[in-house]
Amino acid sequence: MSRLRYTIGRLLQAIPVLIGVVTITFLLTDAIPGDPVSIMLGPSPSAQQAAAIRAKFGLDQPLYVRYFNYLFDVIRLDLGESLYYSVPVTQKIMERLPITMLLMVSSFTFALVTAIPLGIISAKRRNKPADHISRVVALLGVSTPSFWIGLMLIIIFAFNLNVLPATSLVMPWADPSTVDGASNQIDVIITAIQHLILPTITLGTLQMAAFTRIERSSMLEVLGEEYVKLARAYGVSEGKILRKHAFRNAQLPLITIVGLQLTTALGGAVLTETVFNINGMGRLVITAIQNQDFLLVMGTTLMFGVVFVVGVIITDLSYAYVDPRVSFDGGD
Amino acid sequence: MAEPLLTVENLQTQFFTEEGVVRAVDGISFTVEEGELVGLVGESGAGKSVATSSIMRLVEEPGEVVGGTVKYRDQVIIDFEEGPDGERRPSDEMLSNKQMRDEIRGNEIAIIFQDPMEALNPVFTVGSQLKEFIEINRDVSGKEAKQIAIDMLREVGIPEPEERYDSYPHQFSGGMRQRVLIAMALSCEPSLIIADEPTTALDVTVEGQILDLVDELQDKYGTSFVWVTHDMGVVAEICDRVNVMYLGEIIEQAEVDDLFHDTKHPYTQALLKSMPRPDETVEELNPIKGVMPEAINPPPGCRFHTRCPDAREVCRRTRPVYQDVSGPEGYPHRVSCVKYESVGYEDSEPLDTEATAAFGGDIIEAQGESNE
Numbered sequence: 001m002s003r004l005r006y007t008i009g010r011l012l013q014a015i016p017v018l019i020g021v022v023t024i025t026f027l028l029t030d031a032i033p034g035d036p037v038s039i040m041l042g043p044s045p046s047a048q049q050a051a052a053i054r055a056k057f058g059l060d061q062p063l064y065v066r067y068f069n070y071l072f073d074v075i076r077l078d079l080g081e082s083l084y085y086s087v088p089v090t091q092k093i094m095e096r097l098p099i100t101m102l103l104m105v106s107s108f109t110f111a112l113v114t115a116i117p118l119g120i121i122s123a124k125r126r127n128k129p130a131d132h133i134s135r136v137v138a139l140l141g142v143s144t145p146s147f148w149i150g151l152m153l154i155i156i157f158a159f160n161l162n163v164l165p166a167t168s169l170v171m172p173w174a175d176p177s178t179v180d181g182a183s184n185q186i187d188v189i190i191t192a193i194q195h196l197i198l199p200t201i202t203l204g205t206l207q208m209a210a211f212t213r214i215e216r217s218s219m220l221e222v223l224g225e226e227y228v229k230l231a232r233a234y235g236v237s238e239g240k241i242l243r244k245h246a247f248r249n250a251q252l253p254l255i256t257i258v259g260l261q262l263t264t265a266l267g268g269a270v271l272t273e274t275v276f277n278i279n280g281m282g283r284l285v286i287t288a289i290q291n292q293d294f295l296l297v298m299g300t301t302l303m304f305g306v307v308f309v310v311g312v313i314i315t316d317l318s319y320a321y322v323d324p325r326v327s328f329d330g331g332d
Numbered sequence: 333m334a335e336p337l338l339t340v341e342n343l344q345t346q347f348f349t350e351e352g353v354v355r356a357v358d359g360i361s362f363t364v365e366e367g368e369l370v371g372l373v374g375e376s377g378a379g380k381s382v383a384t385s386s387i388m389r390l391v392e393e394p395g396e397v398v399g400g401t402v403k404y405r406d407q408v409i410i411d412f413e414e415g416p417d418g419e420r421r422p423s424d425e426m427l428s429n430k431q432m433r434d435e436i437r438g439n440e441i442a443i444i445f446q447d448p449m450e451a452l453n454p455v456f457t458v459g460s461q462l463k464e465f466i467e468i469n470r471d472v473s474g475k476e477a478k479q480i481a482i483d484m485l486r487e488v489g490i491p492e493p494e495e496r497y498d499s500y501p502h503q504f505s506g507g508m509r510q511r512v513l514i515a516m517a518l519s520c521e522p523s524l525i526i527a528d529e530p531t532t533a534l535d536v537t538v539e540g541q542i543l544d545l546v547d548e549l550q551d552k553y554g555t556s557f558v559w560v561t562h563d564m565g566v567v568a569e570i571c572d573r574v575n576v577m578y579l580g581e582i583i584e585q586a587e588v589d590d591l592f593h594d595t596k597h598p599y600t601q602a603l604l605k606s607m608p609r610p611d612e613t614v615e616e617l618n619p620i621k622g623v624m625p626e627a628i629n630p631p632p633g634c635r636f637h638t639r640c641p642d643a644r645e646v647c648r649r650t651r652p653v654y655q656d657v658s659g660p661e662g663y664p665h666r667v668s669c670v671k672y673e674s675v676g677y678e679d680s681e682p683l684d685t686e687a688t689a690a691f692g693g694d695i696i697e698a699q700g701e702s703n704e
């Protein structure tokens with residue numbers, strides 16, 4: 001029951017944070033120089049037209065009134081209408097968000113699935129060749145800009161070898177009739193995976209490198225703990241010590257880093273989407289900013305905030321799930 | 333006399349560090365008989381913990397057992413032989429690593445560590461940890477293992493053991509965790525338990541309770557113990573026989589009464605004198621003067637001569653022989669000090685040792701912070 005109580009508590013804490021996100025987004029957007037009305041109406045609108053538009057969007061009202069209006073709209077999940085696309089902002093976000101989420105989930109999975117074994121091998125073979133190789137790979141991964149990795153992958157695998165597509169993503173749940181050369185859902189999924197590979201590596205390499213180093217150092221630390229010695233002293237095999245006694249503890253620092261890397265990855269997603277021509281949230285933000293589509297800017301920024309807050313909550317909950325000291329009270 | 337349960341002969345363990353070779357355990361010999369509680373006592377850094385992990389073959393890099401023999405009943409845990417090239421190498425008779433895991437660790441020799449706060453895994457329940465070790469070391473089903481664990485928790489004085497079985501270590505106090513570790517050791521039904529300063533981290537009242545508990549359970553189960561401590565008071569309370577260790581060597585060994593009433597070695601005398609007594613104030617405490625030298629470069633001759641109040645010129649030159657000085661009857665009383673040899677101690681000039689200097693650190697206070 002303690003874990004449930006902790007979960008509920010953690011979710012409730014998110015409410016004020018989200019209100020904060022709305023507030024900051026609103027104030028920042030308001031502070032952006034430039035007048036949206038002039039963008040909508042062209043260079044020299046008449047005074048009446050301008051006033052009419054201002055009234056329509058409520059821009060003639062004082063800041064605090066506009067703020068509360070926006071806040072209550074957000075609570076009703078109404079983010080207004082995009083000036084540029086002339087559709088509701090929520091509709092645009094719902095269209096783009098799954099694409100970016102697919103990319104994020106895929107690259108974090110790639111990073112974790114490669115980093116955890118690499119880190120453990122490094123720790124087990126400390127200062128041996130395998131460890132040195134993994135160190136060099138990690139160093140390269142951290143220091144190579146992701147857009148460069150993306151361009152190289154495109155040149156090699158798309159242009160030279162011509163084995164993988166270089167642009168856009170296909171959703172694995174898309175209707176087969178909308179996907180070129182796909183006759184059934186399996187074909188769609190295969191196409192989706194092919195499209196995902198290069199962007200995933202592009203976005204995930206940095207994460208992979210960071211996770212590998214964390215995994216190595218925390219594994220090393222845990223393997224030196226008394227309880228690992230105790231397990232050895234009771235005849236537990238080395239394999240089981242790694243898999244069971246050390247593994248869970250060693251993941252705690254990694255979980256924290258995964259949460260923190262979310263911001264880096266969101267930034268990376270904008271770049272990756274640009275390089276691979278993917279119509280996700282990243283490119284939506286750029287379009288919104290370029291066109292001073294203030295409601296769309298607010299909506300997308302808000303969405304990034306929400307994704308981050310949700311990510312942090314998931315991180316915290318996983319941490320609490322793995323480490324009972326967080327979710328259970330001490331009772332001496 | 334029947335064959336001893338554990339025989340340690342001339343055991344040597346060294347750490348190969350950048351500063352040099354640390355001779356942490358330098359040729360110690362002792363035995364443990366069936367049902368006996370043997371003390372291993374000495375200041376922090378004497379090599380007690382390294383000795384215990386050597387016996388279990390659990391010494392970690394950069395350490396290595398480099399010589400000696402350890403036998404458990406008729407099983408050879410450690411042994412060396414001379415290879416064709418004259419190099420010392422582990423002998424073929426030694427148990428394999430797998431045999432050590434399957435046949436010795438846990439089911440024949442169990443260990444209790446000093447720090448109960450660190451020895452339990454924080455992410456698993458206390459019960460699941462007990463159960464796992466019982467299942468590994470005894471031929472029982474999972475359900476039986478759980479029942480054994482609960483019964484043993486009750487036996488070591490954990491209230492409401494059924495509920496506590498599902499608690500996590502951080503929900504227990506230090507004393508309760510040490511009880512859990514004792515339950516862990518006993519529930520694997522080993523014949524020998526090595527307890528490495530199990531009460532050092534606990535406060536005096538809790539220590540007293542734990543000692544009583546061990547005394548009682550040892551009577552009941554007849555388990556033999558090697559009890560590692562730096563506290564002569566603990567030795568007096570529970571040990572049958574004592575080995576006193578200084579700088580990698582055992583310098584005196586006797587039955588506990590003998591050791592207390594017919595103390596031979598000046599170091600043992602100093603340890604006894606440094607024991608706090610109820611009729612003394614703090615000012616009257618008599619700590620051993622000076623600090624123990626580094627095990628990298630031990631002093632020549634008698635290793636204790638830099639701090640010995642009785643040191644003479646000859647002590648610096650002569651390696652004392654570890655010999656039996658007991659009378660014709662009675663249990664052996666071994667000591668290594670030139671006072672009991674005929675190498676001219678009486679005619680030798682007294683040495684100016686730290687023991688006569690005005691200052692001197694209270695080493696007993698500095699226990700337990702050696703190399704953890």
Ligand SMILES: Nc1ncnc2c1ncn2[C@@H]1O[C@H](COP(=O)(O)OP(=O)(O)O)[C@@H](O)[C@H]1O
Pocket residue numbers: 347349354355356374375376377378379380381382383393394395626627700702703
């Ligand atoms: N990992 C290690 N590396 C180098 N020296 C060590 C290591 N572990 C122990 N030693 C040395 O071995 C000696 C004995 O240590 P230890 O057995 O822990 O002492 P005790 O348990 O009696 O307090 C000390 O001099 C210590 O510095």
Ligand code: SF4
Pocket residue numbers: 597598599634635636637638640641642643644647652668669670671
């Ligand atoms: S040999 Fe000498 S220095 Fe060593 S304990 Fe005996 S008297 Fe002291």
Ligand SMILES: [Mg+2]
Pocket residue numbers: 377380381382528529
């Ligand atoms: Mg120790």
